[in-house]
Amino acid sequence: MRIASTISDSIVDGPGLRVTVFTQGCPHACPGCHNPETHDPQGGTEVSVEELVELFEKNRLVEGLTLSGGDPFLQAQECAALAQAAHARGLTVWTYTGYRYEQLLAAQRNDWEALLAETDVLVDGPFVEAQRAYGLGFRGSRNQRLIDVPKSRKAGQVILWDDGSKALSHFSVPES
Ligand code: SF4
Numbered sequence: 525m526r527i528a529s530t531i532s533d534s535i536v537d538g539p540g541l542r543v544t545v546f547t548q549g550c551p552h553a554c555p556g557c558h559n560p561e562t563h564d565p566q567g568g569t570e571v572s573v574e575e576l577v578e579l580f581e582k583n584r585l586v587e588g589l590t591l592s593g594g595d596p597f598l599q600a601q602e603c604a605a606l607a608q609a610a611h612a613r614g615l616t617v618w619t620y621t622g623y624r625y626e627q628l629l630a631a632q633r634n635d636w637e638a639l640l641a642e643t644d645v646l647v648d649g650p651f652v653e654a655q656r657a658y659g660l661g662f663r664g665s666r667n668q669r670l671i672d673v674p675k676s677r678k679a680g681q682v683i684l685w686d687d688g689s690k691a692l693s694h695f696s697v698p699e700s
Contacts, residue, residue, distance in 0.1 A: 548567055
């Protein structure tokens, strides 16, 4: 898979000490994006999933894996494999995407479904400069949501990660 960079000791991309993988390639072109160098899908560096697994195997203090970008859903199959390896080691998995959760479901793509199935918290939606605010906690603009994916999948509606009880919208989960 192609990546832009990694951080082995992040404390800003989710709770606790995390390995963050910035995937390469993003189609969203959000004005004000902080990582424009990640947009070109042909840019960055080619690495194997196994090489990335080593990042959290080397440090037993790491509590989670965060997939950021770029947009991890451009390489969803590879990211799902990496997330699966993280889960097998007891880590939590957070995934950032410029797509909205409902878009990911509506696409009915097997690779997107595989990554959602291995994601604990999805930070969704594009970065919107007009809704930018400091101190939001793990997100850059107010429109983005921290979605508890396992609870949302079970409930068939969006459940936010912070208190696990707010339903933002209702939707039907498409058959896959
Ligand atoms: S989704 Fe993220 S990486 Fe992609 S353009 Fe928007 S802010 Fe930048």
